Amino acid sequence: MADENGTTFNDLFKAYPMPMWVYDLDTLAFLAVNTAAIVHYGFSEAEFLALTIADLRPPEELPKLFANLRHAPLDTLEKSGTWRHRKKDGTLIDVEITSHPLQFNGHACKFVLAHDVTERVEAHRKIARLNRVYALLSGINSAIVRIRERNALFKEACRLATVEGGFVAASIDMAELEGLENIVSAGVALPQRPPHTEHEWIAARAVQARHPVICNVVAFDPSMAAFRDHMAPRGLRAAAAFPLQVGQRVVAVLTLVSETPGVFDAEELKILNEIAGDLSFALLFLDREEQLSYLAYYDVMTALPNRRRFQDRLTQLLHAGADGFVAVVLINLDRFAHLNDTMGRHAGDALLVQIARRLGHSLPDSYNVARIGGDTFALSLAHLSGPEQAAEVLHEQVFSALDLPFMLDDQEVRISTRAGLATYPGDGGDAETLFKHAEAALKNAKSSGQRYLYYAPRMNAALAARVALENELQLAIEERQFEMYYQPRVDLHSGRVVSAEALIRWNHPQRGMISPLEFIGLSEETGLIRPIGAWVIEDVCAQQGSWRRAGIEIVPVAINLSAVQCVQSELLNQIAIAMAENGLERNFIEFELTETAVMNNPDEAARNLNGLKALGVQLSLDDFGTGYSSLAQLKRFPFDFVKIDRSFIAGIDSNPEDEAIAAAIIAMAHSLGLKVVAEGVETEAQLAALRALRCDEMQGFLFSKPLPAHEFMALVQNQHRPREGGGL
Ligand code: C2E
Ligand code: MG
Ligand code: MG
Numbered sequence: 001m002a003d004e005n006g007t008t009f010n011d012l013f014k015a016y017p018m019p020m021w022v023y024d025l026d027t028l029a030f031l032a033v034n035t036a037a038i039v040h041y042g043f044s045e046a047e048f049l050a051l052t053i054a055d056l057r058p059p060e061e062l063p064k065l066f067a068n069l070r071h072a073p074l075d076t077l078e079k080s081g082t083w084r085h086r087k088k089d090g091t092l093i094d095v096e097i098t099s100h101p102l103q104f105n106g107h108a109c110k111f112v113l114a115h116d117v118t119e120r121v122e123a124h125r126k127i128a129r130l131n132r133v134y135a136l137l138s139g140i141n142s143a144i145v146r147i148r149e150r151n152a153l154f155k156e157a158c159r160l161a162t163v164e165g166g167f168v169a170a171s172i173d174m175a176e177l178e179g180l181e182n183i184v185s186a187g188v189a190l191p192q193r194p195p196h197t198e199h200e201w202i203a204a205r206a207v208q209a210r211h212p213v214i215c216n217v218v219a220f221d222p223s224m225a226a227f228r229d230h231m232a233p234r235g236l237r238a239a240a241a242f243p244l245q246v247g248q249r250v251v252a253v254l255t256l257v258s259e260t261p262g263v264f265d266a267e268e269l270k271i272l273n274e275i276a277g278d279l280s281f282a283l284l285f286l287d288r289e290e291q292l293s294y295l296a297y298y299d300v301m302t303a304l305p306n307r308r309r310f311q312d313r314l315t316q317l318l319h320a321g322a323d324g325f326v327a328v329v330l331i332n333l334d335r336f337a338h339l340n341d342t343m344g345r346h347a348g349d350a351l352l353v354q355i356a357r358r359l360g361h362s363l364p365d366s367y368n369v370a371r372i373g374g375d376t377f378a379l380s381l382a383h384l385s386g387p388e389q390a391a392e393v394l395h396e397q398v399f400s401a402l403d404l405p406f407m408l409d410d411q412e413v414r415i416s417t418r419a420g421l422a423t424y425p426g427d428g429g430d431a432e433t434l435f436k437h438a439e440a441a442l443k444n445a446k447s448s449g450q451r452y453l454y455y456a457p458r459m460n461a462a463l464a465a466r467v468a469l470e471n472e473l474q475l476a477i478e479e480r481q482f483e484m485y486y487q488p489r490v491d492l493h494s495g496r497v498v499s500a501e502a503l504i505r506w507n508h509p510q511r512g513m514i515s516p517l518e519f520i521g522l523s524e525e526t527g528l529i530r531p532i533g534a535w536v537i538e539d540v541c542a543q544q545g546s547w548r549r550a551g552i553e554i555v556p557v558a559i560n561l562s563a564v565q566c567v568q569s570e571l572l573n574q575i576a577i578a579m580a581e582n583g584l585e586r587n588f589i590e591f592e593l594t595e596t597a598v599m600n601n602p603d604e605a606a607r608n609l610n611g612l613k614a615l616g617v618q619l620s621l622d623d624f625g626t627g628y629s630s631l632a633q634l635k636r637f638p639f640d641f642v643k644i645d646r647s648f649i650a651g652i653d654s655n656p657e658d659e660a661i662a663a664a665i666i667a668m669a670h671s672l673g674l675k676v677v678a679e680g681v682e683t684e685a686q687l688a689a690l691r692a693l694r695c696d697e698m699q700g701f702l703f704s705k706p707l708p709a710h711e712f713m714a715l716v717q718n719q720h721r722p723r724e725g726g727g728l
Contacts, residue, residue: 019114021048024107025069028052031109040116042088053112056085058092076100082117094121129166129263133271136165140275144282151183153282154252157275158186161256168235169257175207175243175250183252190257191230200226203253206241210250212273214240217261235259240269242276246284254279299371301349302356307378310370314380314431317368318424326424327381327390328438331398332446334416336375347408351415354406362401367393378438387423387459394419394452395525403527418445419452427455470526473519476506477531483507484539486557486712489677489699492691497716499556499590501699502540503706504532524564533565537578541589543709545582555716558590558620563597567604572611579615586616594622598637599629606637613638620677625661631668641697642669646680649700653685659693666693 013020019037023030033048043051057065061084068080077100085095096115101108139160147153154172161170171185179198193201199208200223206213215221216238218231224239231237236257244252254276258264264272297309305313317326333339333355340348352371359369359377368380381393398419405412420442428434437455445453450467454460476482483505488497506514523529540559547554565571579589591612598605598621612619620641621634625648644665651658662678669676678690681700690698704715 019116020112021114022102022104022109022111023053024109025101026108028054028069031104031107037114040087040114041085047088058084058086060084082121085114093118126267129260130267130271132164132166133268133275136160137271137275137278139164141278144278148286150283150286153279153286155184155186157254157279158184161254162187165256166258167256168259169255171203171255172244172252173203173255174252180204180207180253188234188236188257190236190255191227193227197226202239203241203255206243206253206255207250210243210245212240212242212269212276214264214269216264219261231257237261238263240264240272242272244276244280244283246280246287251280251283302353302371304356304360304377305368305370307370307372310368310372310378310380311431311435313368314434317380317382318429318431323383325384325387325389325426326434327379327384327387327393328422328424328434329379329381329390329394329398329419330372330421330438330442331377331379331402331417331419332442333375334418339413339415343408343411343413347413350408351406351413355402355415358401358404359398362397363393376442378435384423387421387426387454387456388462390421390423391452391454392525394421399451400527418442418450420445420455421452421459422455423459466522469519469522470528472508473506473523473526473528473532476508477528477535480535481507481509482532482535482539483708484536484543485706485708487699487706488555488704488712488715489558489697490703491697492687492695497555497719498697499558500712500716501558501592501706502536502560504536504560505706520562524562527564529562529564530568533562534574536560537574541578541582541584544584544588547713548583548588552713552717554588556588556590556618558592558618560592560622561597563594563600566593566597566608567601571608572615575612575617576615587618590618590620592620592622592643595624595626595629595634598634602636609637609639621674623679625665631665631672631674635672639674641675641677643677643679643699644695646700649678649680649686649690650682652678653683653689659689662690662695663693666695670694 013032014034016034017036019034019040021030021033021037029052030049033045038045038048041048041056054062054065065083077098080097080099083095083097085093087093094117096117098113098115099110102111103109140157143153143156143160147156158170158172161167167187169185169187169190171182171190173180173182180201180203191201198204202213202215202224205223215224218224218228218237218239224231231239237259238261239255239257242254242256243250244254256272297306297312298304299306314326314328333351336348336351339351352375355377356369356371359379363369363379367382368378370378372378379398381390384390384393399417402415402417405414407413420438420440422428422434422437422441424434427437441453441455445451485503485505486500487503489499489501490496491498504516504520506516506519508514520529523532536559540557544554544557561571575589579586593605593609598609609619618640619638620643621637621639622643623645624631624642625645631642642665644662648658648662648665652662653659666676675696677697677699678686678695679699681687681690681698681702683702686700687698687702707715
């Protein structure tokens with residue numbers, strides 16, 4: 001560029017194979033460019049000379065450029081490092097700049113040599129990026145070893161992908177039947193997917209395809225059209241989704257998003273696929289872990305919780321601040337080893353499974369059921385009103401379910417079970433103590449031959465009395481210590497005995513006559529009511545039959561049926577046979593059922609009552625007014641009589657409320673075509689009130705107490721004789 005030898009130098013300058021130029025340090029305008037620069041950058045010489053050096057830079061490089069211009073030394077060769085330049089077509093290149101200041105036509109200028117190092121920088125960048133992905137791989141692998149819980153592992157994987165792996169966003173979704181369910185994500189938020197675009201999302205496509213789906217330039221990929229508006233402004237420029245598989249099944253999908261278009265090249269994908277493979281392997285292994293933990297907490301044969309799980313849940317229950325009492329009940333099978341020996345282990349196993357199922361069905365969910373050992377099951381009963389309620393549940397829901405026969409190898413098998421109970425808070429404040437005490441109680445029950453025992457001696461005293469009574473009742477049944485009494489029912493119009501109620505008495509060898517109020521409840525709970533009830537039916541029918549055969553004019557007799565009897569399928573047969581054997585027509589036997597017996601199980605009761613009705617007998621609804629049902633509700637049952645409970649009759653002449661209730665019952669019953677019997681009439685005043693209310697019949701001490709059979713018969717026969725002004 002010297003004035004005289006310009007040609008030579010200019011030729012040299014122009015022909016130099018690397019881009020070179022001279023620019024004015026004041027105006028930054030190009031003063032000269034060589035051919036290599038023209039070719040490399042794509043501008044013509046004229047275009048170049050119309051530019052400033054600022055025009056070669058992407059905007060983000062300008063601040064650095066101006067700062068450099070201010071501070072650059074003006075007299076020495078300068079290597080100012082690597083810069084980003086923009087070619088005419090917009091392509092960015094990395095350029096290493098070497099410059100030297102010089103004076104040109106009196107202007108301060110710089111002579112610049114631009115060495116395109118894009119490839120080298122790119123290679124570095126790639127190594128750095130691959131290093132990050134390798135770091136990600138190793139981070140994830142160490143997480144896999146460290147973390148045993150699936151979601152925690154996923155969370156860490158996403159975190160590592162954004163922090164170590166340099167991805168702007170990472171997420172893992174579970175592949176459910178209904179679609180993707182996002183479990184974790186990190187970094188920039190990924191697009192929301194309304195249901196109609198969900199299947200277009202890259203992760204959904206990867207699940208569908210069962211192999212990775214790569215989108216290297218989101219901006220140009222038509223399959224990403226639905227998400228571009230969300231992704232572009234957030235720098236989400238390239239995305240890839242990797243299915244995580246356990247065996248053939250895609251369980252989850254890992255999505256990675258980068259701000260660098262084209263980032264997912266072969267080398268990077270190789271590592272990312274490896275990561276996906278490792279995560280898949282971890283899933284398989286976590287699956288097994290879950291299975292292992294299932295084994296640690298559940299009994300495989302019955303699928304019930306095991307002892308450990310039972311105690312855990314009990315602890316939780318107690319910690320949650322159990323309201324009311326809690327009982328731990330352990331139930332053991334008698335002679336299970338014997339059953340295994342005689343019928344084979346498979347039968348034993350089948351029995352355990354059936355027991356587990358029955359316990360599961362008969363108990364509410366809140367009562368935890370577990371199998372805690374070979375032939376021992378455990379229950380925890382929560383929200384009890386008192387310790388004694390545990391025994392009720394045991395009888396009504398556990399023993400009643402387990403006492404029914406089981407089918408093993410087409411054979412009906414009955415088992416006997418024993419139980420031990422410990423209650424919170426009385427017998428212990430923590431799961432372990434309660435459990436230990438229930439075990440002790442079970443052991444006592446087994447050694448003493450009791451069906452069940454509480455841990456607390458106090459509870460056992462009450463229990464012992466019950467057990468004694470139960471044993472005595474059992475004996476009473478065998479020795480026929482019962483006797484039927486008969487209480488006449490009187491028609492209020494004619495004043496005649498029109499029928500009677502049969503009432504059981506227990507003629508105890510030591511204690512004398514015992515009222516049914518003392519033993520009917522227990523016999524219902526223990527199931528002894530079945531043989532007792534059967535005896536009542538037989539005895540009453542036999543008595544009526546023998547009076548008949550003796551030529552005595554008999555009246556119908558009503559037998560009380562308990563709720564427990566009413567769910568017995570053989571009841572109707574029993575009755576029909578007893579009546580037939582004693583030659584009794586249907587109008588000589590009647591039945592009484594209480595409202596609660598009917599309403600406990602209305603469908604079953606309706607079936608049984610209709611069955612009884614089909615035998616042609618009359619039915620009474622007993623103790624009406626003590627339950628909560630209305631007469632209208634009871635209309636569906638085929639009753640002929642309503643018996644107003646004694647409690648309303650007592651005050652009928654003195655208490656307006658009782659009178660109103662009795663009046664309403666009588667009016668309602670009449671409108672439904674039912675006759676009304678007043679129970680427990682003791683005074684003339686009560687009788688007068690009942691008459692005024694048009695009650696149909698009465699029963700009570702005023703006319704007669706329940707009488708032994710012969711006395712009752714004497715009374716009935718007496719009234720058939722010509723009257724001497726007696727009666728009502
Ligand atoms: P229930 O069926 O309501 O029988 C009427 C009860 O009232 C009888 O008591 C009877 O003695 C009593 N009673 C009758 N008139 C009067 C009176 O004027 N004043 C008073 N204070 N009481 C009177 P009982 O015999 O003690 O029977 C009590 C309950 O036991 C019966 O009530 C019935 O539910 C049940 N029961 C009695 N015998 C049997 C039976 O054979 N089988 C069943 N399942 N239950 C029976
Ligand atoms: Mg009755
Ligand atoms: Mg009654």
